[in-house]
Amino acid sequence: MQNLLGKLNTRQLEFPAQLIVQKGAISTSEFLSSQISSRRVLLAIDDGVRELAKANLPHLHNSNSIIYSVTAADFDNVRQIDMLCAQKHIETVVAFGGGKVLDVCKRVATIRKFELIVVPTALSSDCISSPVAVIFDEQGKKLSLPAAIPNFIVVDTELCTKAPERLTQAGVGDLLSNYSALLDMDYAKGRANFDGFSYLLAKSAANEILNMEHKPLTDLTTITQLAEGLILSGLAMGFSGDSRPCSGAEHLISHALDYLQLGTGLHGEQVALGTKYCHFLREQLDLPTLDPRVLNTIERLKIKSTPAALGISKEEFFKALLIAPQMRRDRITFLESLEQIPVEILEKAYVNAFEAL
Structure with a gap:
C-alpha cells in the first residue's frame, strides 16, 4: 500500500x-x-x-x-x-x-x-x-x-434570454452531446486513458439541462442551468487535457461536415444530429445507447438536428460519415470499425434517426 x-x-x-x-x-x-x-x-x-x-x-x-x-x-x-x-x-x-x-x-x-x-x-x-x-x-x-x-x-x-432562440437551442444540443461522448469514453476503456473526474464533470454538466424541455428557452431558470452546464462542460475538457469528455463520434461527424463544408448548421445543431444518428447506429450494433430523455429533449425543444433541416442531402451525410473517423485519428470511438459495418445497418440507422415517424 x-x-x-x-x-x-x-x-x-x-x-x-x-x-x-x-x-x-x-x-x-x-x-x-x-x-x-x-x-x-x-x-x-x-x-x-x-x-x-x-x-x-x-x-x-x-x-x-x-x-x-x-x-x-x-x-x-x-x-x-x-x-x-x-x-x-x-x-x-x-x-x-x-x-x-x-x-x-x-x-x-x-x-x-x-x-x-x-x-x-x-x-x-x-x-x-x-x-x-x-x-x-x-x-x-x-x-x-x-x-x-x-x-x-x-x-x-x-x-x-434575449439571444436568438436558435443559438440557445444549439447550446442545448452541444451540451446534450456530452452523453454520446461519454458512451465513447466507456467504449474506449482499457485502450485510452479514462479520467474519472472529467467524466463526472461532463456528465454533471449535461444533467443540468436534462428534463428542462417543458420550460421555454427564455425562462431564467433554463438559461441559468444551460449556462452552468456549458461552463462545467468546458471545464471538463480543461480537466481532462483534451476534448474527449465532451467530444465523441457525434463530434467527428460534425467535424467531417465542417471539413467538407456541407450544410448550414450551427455547431450545436450538427452535434445534435450526430448524437441522434450515433444513438440509432449503436442500437443496431447492440451497443449501449442514450437515455431516451436525451432524444426527447432534442425533439421537444425543436433543435434542428436532421440533414434536411441543415441543408444536407442523404448522400452528403454518408460522405461525411465515411471520413468522420479520420477527423481525430487518436480519438477512439465506436466508429473506429466503420468500414466493417454493413451498409444496410448504416442505412437503417439513418432511417430510424431522421426518417421514421
Whole structure:
C-alpha cells in the first residue's frame, strides 16, 4: 500500500478566478467596473451586439478603451487583436458577444499575456470556458486550436434570454452531446486513458439541462442551468487535457461536415444530429445507447438536428460519415470499425434517426 501511495500525486488545474452567473450580472455587479478601472482595456465585440455593448458596458466606451469589432473567427482577426494589444499595452481584454468573439480572444490569450474577461451574449456552445478555440484558416476550414481559459466569466442570464432562440437551442444540443461522448469514453476503456473526474464533470454538466424541455428557452431558470452546464462542460475538457469528455463520434461527424463544408448548421445543431444518428447506429450494433430523455429533449425543444433541416442531402451525410473517423485519428470511438459495418445497418440507422415517424 505504501508503494502505491508513493506513486500518487495531485494535478494543478486552471479555473477562472471569478465566475458570475445571475440576472443583471453586468448592471448590478460592481465586479466588471472595479476589475477594469484604471486599466488599459480592449473591448472585443461583433457588429451584431454593438448596441448591446453600448447599453451594457457604457464605461468602456471612452477614450481609455479600444473597441475592436471581430469580423470573423479567423487568423487575421487573431493577428489584429494581438497587434493592438502589443501596440497599446493592453492589460485587459473584454470579449463581449457570441462564440466567434470569445474564440478569437481566447486564442489571442494563448499568444499574449493579458487578463481575459468573457461576457457571452448567447449560450450557443461550451466555448465559454473550454480550452479550445474554433478558428477558420485561409481556405475556410474550421480548426480546433488550444486556447486560454478565461480569467473571469460573467454571464448575465437576463441578457442571454434575449439571444436568438436558435443559438440557445444549439447550446442545448452541444451540451446534450456530452452523453454520446461519454458512451465513447466507456467504449474506449482499457485502450485510452479514462479520467474519472472529467467524466463526472461532463456528465454533471449535461444533467443540468436534462428534463428542462417543458420550460421555454427564455425562462431564467433554463438559461441559468444551460449556462452552468456549458461552463462545467468546458471545464471538463480543461480537466481532462483534451476534448474527449465532451467530444465523441457525434463530434467527428460534425467535424467531417465542417471539413467538407456541407450544410448550414450551427455547431450545436450538427452535434445534435450526430448524437441522434450515433444513438440509432449503436442500437443496431447492440451497443449501449442514450437515455431516451436525451432524444426527447432534442425533439421537444425543436433543435434542428436532421440533414434536411441543415441543408444536407442523404448522400452528403454518408460522405461525411465515411471520413468522420479520420477527423481525430487518436480519438477512439465506436466508429473506429466503420468500414466493417454493413451498409444496410448504416442505412437503417439513418432511417430510424431522421426518417421514421
